[in-house]
Amino acid sequence: xxxxxxxxxxxxxxxxxxxxxxxxxxxxxxxxxxxxxxxxxxxxxxxxxxxxxxxxxxxxxxxxxxxxxxxxxxxxxxxxx
Numbered sequence: 001x002x003x004x005x006x007x008x009x010x011x012x013x014x015x016x017x018x019x020x021x022x023x024x025x026x027x028x029x030x031x032x033x034x035x036x037x038x039x040x041x042x043x044x045x046x047x048x049x050x051x052x053x054x055x056x057x058x059x060x061x062x063x064x065x066x067x068x069x070x071x072x073x074x075x076x077x078x079x080x081x
Contacts, residue, residue: 001028002030006033009032015060016044016057023057029047031044031045041079044076045076048071049076050075051063051065052077057077061077061078061079062077062078064078
């Protein structure tokens with residue numbers, strides 16, 4: 001179960017969520033949130049920073065990947081304006 005503050009807050013985020021649910025992803029594993037730092041951009045992540053491969057998804061987001069020595073690649077997605 002996800003926290004209320006991790007739900008979509010606008011129509012674009014709701015469209016992303018609907019697309020991913022239709023593709024079979026678990027909505028309880030989705031997190032919409034604000035990035036840390038000065039910009040405070042909205043981002044999305046799935047499970048523990050898992051990569052998302054769903055047709056049409058990457059037209060709505062920008063993929064970000066960082067390397068973690070313990071976990072490998074960690075993925076999150078900046079939501080395009």
